Amino acid sequence: MTDPLLSPGNTVADIAAKLPGAARIFRETGISFCCGGDLSLIQAADKAGLDLADLTARLQGLIDKASRDAPLDTPALIQRIIDRYHVTHREELDFLIPLANRVEIVHGDHDEAPLGLTQALIALRDGLDVQMTAQENLLFPAILQGEVAGLAGHVRTVIDQHDEIGTILQRIEHVTHSMQLPIGACGSWTALYTGLRKLCADVVAHFYVEQSLLLPRAVAA
The missing domain is CATH 1.20.120 (Four Helix Bundle (Hemerythrin (Met), subunit A))
Known part of the structure; x- marks a missing residue:
């Protein structure tokens, strides 16, 4: 299940500020979350020529990893x-x-x-x-x-x-x-x-x- 943070309408600036590792992925894929930070995830993916589902899956992987790595205590x-x-x-x-x-x-x-x-x-x-x-x-x-x-x-x-x-x-x-x-x-x-x-x-x-x-x-x- 995709995290609500990764809703296609959320801005890349918001995602970069709240999701560990998202900034690195955005830099690697040519997505600006500074000057272009007001773009939604779907707009940013389209502008960079990226598949939205693939991009979302990479970002969701970051969320899953953060949850797995957290101490239970x-x-x-x-x-x-x-x-x-x-x-x-x-x-x-x-x-x-x-x-x-x-x-x-x-x-x-x-x-x-x-x-x-x-x-x-x-x-x-x-x-x-x-x-x-x-x-x-x-x-x-x-x-x-x-x-x-x-x-x-x-x-x-x-x-x-x-x-x-x-x-x-x-x-x-x-x-x-x-x-x-x-x-x-x-x-x-x-x-x-x-x-x-x-x-x-x-x-x-x-x-x-x-x-x-x-x-x-x-x-x-």
């Missing part, structure tokens, strides 16, 4: 979120923000320079930090202690935060020209985009695990 799932995503995001942003600043300063006069990237990454860091700190101090302990009263409000807050950070990810995609390196890019620029691709993919995966796996379990408990 909720405490283990929460610990994985903290170890795999919270810790990693903080470490990688500490590395990528000064690297982005260096690339902007050194290559600011280049036509494909990622102008505004440093500012976007700082906004991403700050937004993630607010969300992750609240989860570590309030939401996760409440879930582990079975305190479901008022959890619906927390869920709504998390979803709203995900949407806000999704907008920042789209900005990063835009200012980096879909993270396409220019010919002859230096080592710093190459390292920056390599790190960005991983970071952005991890953020999407992080949010998917929370919104599609952890929070539904918590509310149903």
Whole structure:
């Protein structure tokens, strides 16, 4: 059964922001989810000359894999979120923000320079930090202690935060020209985009695990 996220009418920007691995598939197939992000999945497939059923099947495979890989035990799932995503995001942003600043300063006069990237990454860091700190101090302990009263409000807050950070990810995609390196890019620029691709993919995966796996379990408990 196809996940509702993959309804042909959903935009590719929405799918890329919510489904881990979708951005990679879109890049590989020539589908822009930045400037062309307002296209529906069916429109994007038609524009790229792709079979909609084949494209949907590849995306559905990502959803199936994410569900299979999730720990069945909720405490283990929460610990994985903290170890795999919270810790990693903080470490990688500490590395990528000064690297982005260096690339902007050194290559600011280049036509494909990622102008505004440093500012976007700082906004991403700050937004993630607010969300992750609240989860570590309030939401996760409440879930582990079975305190479901008022959890619906927390869920709504998390979803709203995900949407806000999704907008920042789209900005990063835009200012980096879909993270396409220019010919002859230096080592710093190459390292920056390599790190960005991983970071952005991890953020999407992080949010998917929370919104599609952890929070539904918590509310149903």
